[in-house]
Amino acid sequence: MPALIPTSTSEAPPQVAARKPRTGYLLLAPGMGWLAVFFAIPFVTLFITSLQVPTGASGVYAPGFDIANYGEALSQYGHLYIRSFIYAGLATLFALIIAYPLAYFIAFRGGQWKGLLLVLVIAPTFASFLLRTYAWRTILADEGPVTGFFNALGVLPEGRILSTSIAVVAGLTYNFLPFMILPLFASLDKLDPRLIEASNDLYASPVTTFRKVVWPLSLPGVVAGTLLTFIPASGDYINAQLLGSITTRMIGSAIQVNFIQFRDYPIASALSVMLMFIILIVVSIYIRRSGTEDLV
Amino acid sequence: MRFVRRHILTVAAFIVLVYLFIPVAVVGVLSFNDPPSKYNTKWYGFSLDAWTNMCGIPGVCESFIESIKIGLISTFVATVLGTMVAFALVRYRFRGRKTTNLLIFLPMATPEVVMGSSLLALFLNMTFPLGTTTVIIAHIMFTISFVVVAVKARLQGLDPSLEEASRDLYADSRSTFQHVTFPLVAPGIAGAALLGFALSFDDFIISFFNAGTLVTFPIYVWGAAQRGIPVQVNALATLVFLVALAIVLIAQFVAWRRRKALQADMASRDADLKALSMDALSRS
Amino acid sequence: MVESRKVEDLHLRNLTKRFGDFVAVDDLTLTIPAGSFFALLGPSGCGKTTTLRMVAGLEDPSEGSISIGEQDVTGLRAFKRPVNTVFQSYALFPHLDIFENVAFGLRRRGVKDIKPAVESMLELVELTPMARRKPKQLSGGQQQRVAVARALINEPEVLLLDEPLGALDLKLRRQMQIELKRIQMEVGTTFVHVTHDQEEAMTMADTVAVMNEGRIEQMGAPADIYELPETVFVARFLGQSNLFVGKRESSGSDSVTVAAHGQQFTIPNSRNNAPGGDVIVGVRPEKMTIVDSGDPIPDMHDRIAGRVVDVSYTGVSTQYLVKTSWGEEITVFEQNDVVGDQSEVGDSVEVHWARDHAFGLDGTGTSADDVESAMPVV
Incomplete structure (x- = not known):
C-alpha cells in the first residue's frame, strides 16, 4: 500500500554505469507495451467511439464525427459532473481533517508501533469494498442510533441520513480515508521532530508551530493525499448507488448505465472523455498552485 | 476532562482507528446473523449457518474461486512485467524516460470508471469477446504501475556498492543478479505481489465494465446488493479479511522479533566490547 | 593459509579519467611497489577514489593503462581482476551471514572445500565466533574486519581500501589502523589505501602520495613529505x-x-x-x-x-x-x-x-x- 504514495522526486539518472541499452529496452517492452495497448490506446478508441453515429441497430455504431454526442451528453448529464465534483471535494476535505490527527500520531508518537499502526490503517481495505460500503446502510439506518442521535440534535434537514447526499459523502470519505492517511504519514514521518522543538524554543505556540512548521512541511503529503482521494472519489458511483437515492447519482453511474444497460456507447464514451478531461484540468491547476505558491 | 485535554491527539487518533474498523465489524457481526429474508442489514439472531455452509447459496463460491483465479494470474503477470520495468528504470539508460514515467503514473491517477470504460470501448471496437480474459487483461493493466512503483523504491534503496562488491568478488552480471540483487529486492517484489492480488481481488468497477457475463466475487456482491446480500457473502469476506490480517500481522511480528533480537545482540556485543577493552588495558 | 607470497608491482601509466568536461584523474603515472602499504591522500574530489575504482575495474579509464607486473588489466572486467576492494561503507551483503560474506568470492570462482579457508580467514580478523551472524548484528569495527577478510581471502595481488575507516569513531579508528597494519604485514599483499585523513595516511602507509585536482603533488615516505613539502598545497594539506x-x-x-x-x-x-x-x-x-x-x-x-x-x-x-x-x-x-x-x-x-x-x-x-x-x- 505505501506504493500508492507518489514520490515527487525527479527521476535520478541510473546510479550504476549504463550497460547495454538494448537490455533496458527489452526489459521495458512487455510492461510498457501492455500499458500502451490496454491503457493508452483505449483512450484513443474511447475518443473515437465518442464521435460515432448510430446505425439503427441497438449497440451498433458507425465511424463518424458527431460532436453533437458531447452536447447531448452534457445537456442530459451535465448536472451530474457538478454533483460528483462537489461530493468528491467535500469527501476529500473531510478525509483530510479526519486523517491528519491519525497520520500525525503515527508519525510522531508511533514509536515501535509504527508498523503495526500502519497495518491497522490498511487492514480495513482487506474486507470487501462493496461490503464495507453496504455496511454503512446498517450503521446509518433510519431507526439506528446514529440517525437517532443527529435527529435528537435536530440537524438533519430530511430527518434521515441514508439515501441522502450526507450518506454518499460519508461513504466516500470513509472509503478513501486510507489513501489520505498513508501519504500524509509518509511526509510527516520525514519531518525531523527537532524542528518542532526548535519552533517551540523560538517562542512559537503549538498552534503557530503547526501553522508555520508542520503544515508547510507536510504539504507534499497533503497534495498527494488529496489527489489520491479526490480522483477516485469523483469517478466512484458505488457509494452513490448503495447509500444514496436517485437524486444523489454521480457521473460514474451515468457512464456505466449508458455503456452496459443502454449500450449507447457514443454518449457513454463522451461522458467518460469529459470526466477525464475535467479531472486533468482540475488536477493540473491544483498541482501548479500548490507547487508554486506553497511548496516552494 | 484533563486527561482528554492532555491526550487529545491520542484520543483523536484512537477514534479515527475505531471509525476505520466499524464497517468491518458490522460485516463480521452480520456474518453470524440469522435473517428471515435476504435483507441482511440488521440483527435478527445468532447463527453459524453461513460459516458452516459457505457455499450454500448457488454462485457465491464459484464467483469467489473465479476472483482468486483471476487474482493469481493477473498478479503473476503484472509482477513479472512490473519488476522488469522497474529494473529498466533504475538500472538502464534509455530514451523516452519521461513518457515512460507518465505512462506508469497515469493509471494510478485515472478514475476506475474511465479506465474501465475506455478498455471496454477498445474491446467493443475490436469485437473481442468479454469474459475472464478481458478481466485479466484489465487487472494486469492497472496492477503493473503499483508493482513498478514498489519494486523501484526497493531497488533505489539498494546500495549500489553491494553490486560493485559482488562484481569485485568474481561474480559476473548473471551471478550478481542471482546472488545479490534478486535476494535483496525479493521482499519488495513479494510486497508488490500481495498488493497486486489485493487490488485485483477487490476490484469491482473495471471488472464490471469488461466482464460480460462473467461473475467475479465483487460482481456477485454488487448483483446481490440490489436484492439482498446472503449471509454467506459476509462470512467469505470476513474470512478473507482475517486471513489477510493474519498474514500481515505475522510479517509484522517476525520483523518485530528480529528487531528485538538485534537489540539484544547489540547489548551483549557492547558488553563484549567493554570486556575486550578492559582486557586490552590490563595487558598494556 | 595466508602466507607471504610473491606479489607484483602495480603500474599506472598515463591514467586519465574524464566525466564530461571534468577531468577527475589527469595523466597519472605511478608505480606502487609490490607488498607496500601505499596511501593516496587528498581532499574529496581530488580523484583518489576514481583512481581506485579504475584499478578495481569499476570505472573505465578514458586514457592510459593499468598493469600488475607484466599483465595489462586495463580492459579486464572487475570480476576477472586479481584485485579486491574494501568498500567505503563496507558493502557487506545484508542477506548473507558473515561466513557466507567471506566465502562469496571463493564460491563465485567455484573453489571447492572453502570451509578451512574461510575459518582461517575469520581467525585472522578475530571474528570466528561471529561466523553465523548477519552483518547488521556486528559493530562498525567488526563489519570493517569482515570487509577486509572478504577481500583478502581471494589472495588478490592488490587490496584496495576506499576510506575504510571513515565510518568509525576516533578511538576505534586508531585501533583499526594498527589492526590493518598487522594484517598487511601478515599477508604481504600490496595495500592501496585511499583517505582524506592525513594522520591516518601517515600512521599506516610506508609511501604516501598526496593528490590534488587529479594529479599527484608529491609522493614519498610520510616523514619526508611532512618535513619537506614541495608545494603550497602539500604544506597546507599535510599538517599546517x-x-x-x-x-x-x-x-x-x-x-x-x-x-x-x-x-x-x-x-x-x-x-x-x-x-x-x-x-x-x-x-x-x-x-x-x-x-x-x-x-x-x-x-x-x-x-x-x-x-x-x-x-x-x-x-x-x-x-x-x-x-x-x-x-x-x-x-x-x-x-x-x-x-x-x-x-x-x-x-x-x-x-x-x-x-x-x-x-x-x-x-x-x-x-x-x-x-x-x-x-x-x-
Whole structure:
C-alpha cells in the first residue's frame, strides 16, 4: 500500500554505469507495451467511439464525427459532473481533517508501533469494498442510533441520513480515508521532530508551530493525499448507488448505465472523455498552485 | 476532562482507528446473523449457518474461486512485467524516460470508471469477446504501475556498492543478479505481489465494465446488493479479511522479533566490547 | 593459509579519467611497489577514489593503462581482476551471514572445500565466533574486519581500501589502523589505501602520495613529505604551515636568503624547492618557539616580532595565534612541558625557529594575499 504514495522526486539518472541499452529496452517492452495497448490506446478508441453515429441497430455504431454526442451528453448529464465534483471535494476535505490527527500520531508518537499502526490503517481495505460500503446502510439506518442521535440534535434537514447526499459523502470519505492517511504519514514521518522543538524554543505556540512548521512541511503529503482521494472519489458511483437515492447519482453511474444497460456507447464514451478531461484540468491547476505558491 | 485535554491527539487518533474498523465489524457481526429474508442489514439472531455452509447459496463460491483465479494470474503477470520495468528504470539508460514515467503514473491517477470504460470501448471496437480474459487483461493493466512503483523504491534503496562488491568478488552480471540483487529486492517484489492480488481481488468497477457475463466475487456482491446480500457473502469476506490480517500481522511480528533480537545482540556485543577493552588495558 | 607470497608491482601509466568536461584523474603515472602499504591522500574530489575504482575495474579509464607486473588489466572486467576492494561503507551483503560474506568470492570462482579457508580467514580478523551472524548484528569495527577478510581471502595481488575507516569513531579508528597494519604485514599483499585523513595516511602507509585536482603533488615516505613539502598545497594539506611570500635576495653555497615583508629569512639550499627568485618561506608551527620581546634568540635562528591574538590550550600543547606587524597571523604550537611562563593575549612576543627547519616553495605567481587567504585545506 505505501506504493500508492507518489514520490515527487525527479527521476535520478541510473546510479550504476549504463550497460547495454538494448537490455533496458527489452526489459521495458512487455510492461510498457501492455500499458500502451490496454491503457493508452483505449483512450484513443474511447475518443473515437465518442464521435460515432448510430446505425439503427441497438449497440451498433458507425465511424463518424458527431460532436453533437458531447452536447447531448452534457445537456442530459451535465448536472451530474457538478454533483460528483462537489461530493468528491467535500469527501476529500473531510478525509483530510479526519486523517491528519491519525497520520500525525503515527508519525510522531508511533514509536515501535509504527508498523503495526500502519497495518491497522490498511487492514480495513482487506474486507470487501462493496461490503464495507453496504455496511454503512446498517450503521446509518433510519431507526439506528446514529440517525437517532443527529435527529435528537435536530440537524438533519430530511430527518434521515441514508439515501441522502450526507450518506454518499460519508461513504466516500470513509472509503478513501486510507489513501489520505498513508501519504500524509509518509511526509510527516520525514519531518525531523527537532524542528518542532526548535519552533517551540523560538517562542512559537503549538498552534503557530503547526501553522508555520508542520503544515508547510507536510504539504507534499497533503497534495498527494488529496489527489489520491479526490480522483477516485469523483469517478466512484458505488457509494452513490448503495447509500444514496436517485437524486444523489454521480457521473460514474451515468457512464456505466449508458455503456452496459443502454449500450449507447457514443454518449457513454463522451461522458467518460469529459470526466477525464475535467479531472486533468482540475488536477493540473491544483498541482501548479500548490507547487508554486506553497511548496516552494 | 484533563486527561482528554492532555491526550487529545491520542484520543483523536484512537477514534479515527475505531471509525476505520466499524464497517468491518458490522460485516463480521452480520456474518453470524440469522435473517428471515435476504435483507441482511440488521440483527435478527445468532447463527453459524453461513460459516458452516459457505457455499450454500448457488454462485457465491464459484464467483469467489473465479476472483482468486483471476487474482493469481493477473498478479503473476503484472509482477513479472512490473519488476522488469522497474529494473529498466533504475538500472538502464534509455530514451523516452519521461513518457515512460507518465505512462506508469497515469493509471494510478485515472478514475476506475474511465479506465474501465475506455478498455471496454477498445474491446467493443475490436469485437473481442468479454469474459475472464478481458478481466485479466484489465487487472494486469492497472496492477503493473503499483508493482513498478514498489519494486523501484526497493531497488533505489539498494546500495549500489553491494553490486560493485559482488562484481569485485568474481561474480559476473548473471551471478550478481542471482546472488545479490534478486535476494535483496525479493521482499519488495513479494510486497508488490500481495498488493497486486489485493487490488485485483477487490476490484469491482473495471471488472464490471469488461466482464460480460462473467461473475467475479465483487460482481456477485454488487448483483446481490440490489436484492439482498446472503449471509454467506459476509462470512467469505470476513474470512478473507482475517486471513489477510493474519498474514500481515505475522510479517509484522517476525520483523518485530528480529528487531528485538538485534537489540539484544547489540547489548551483549557492547558488553563484549567493554570486556575486550578492559582486557586490552590490563595487558598494556 | 595466508602466507607471504610473491606479489607484483602495480603500474599506472598515463591514467586519465574524464566525466564530461571534468577531468577527475589527469595523466597519472605511478608505480606502487609490490607488498607496500601505499596511501593516496587528498581532499574529496581530488580523484583518489576514481583512481581506485579504475584499478578495481569499476570505472573505465578514458586514457592510459593499468598493469600488475607484466599483465595489462586495463580492459579486464572487475570480476576477472586479481584485485579486491574494501568498500567505503563496507558493502557487506545484508542477506548473507558473515561466513557466507567471506566465502562469496571463493564460491563465485567455484573453489571447492572453502570451509578451512574461510575459518582461517575469520581467525585472522578475530571474528570466528561471529561466523553465523548477519552483518547488521556486528559493530562498525567488526563489519570493517569482515570487509577486509572478504577481500583478502581471494589472495588478490592488490587490496584496495576506499576510506575504510571513515565510518568509525576516533578511538576505534586508531585501533583499526594498527589492526590493518598487522594484517598487511601478515599477508604481504600490496595495500592501496585511499583517505582524506592525513594522520591516518601517515600512521599506516610506508609511501604516501598526496593528490590534488587529479594529479599527484608529491609522493614519498610520510616523514619526508611532512618535513619537506614541495608545494603550497602539500604544506597546507599535510599538517599546517606558516608561509611567507618573498623574493630571493642572495644565494650562498649552502643556503639562500629571502626577503619578505621587510625581513630576511634563510633556507638551506637542500630544502629550497623554488627554482626562481619568487620564494615562499615555510615553517611548521611546532618548529617555532615564542619568547617575550627582547629575550635572547639562539644563533642560526630567524625571527618575527608580533602580538599574541589568541591562545588555545589543547592539553598536550598550546596553540598560539600571533599577528605580525604586516598583519599575517601565524600559528605556533608549544609543548606544555614547562610550568608557568605562558604568553597571554596582547603580549608582545618574538617567534623564532632554527633556519634548518625552514623550507622554500616555488612562489611564482603567488601573492601574499593568496597565501594568507588560503585557509587550511581540511
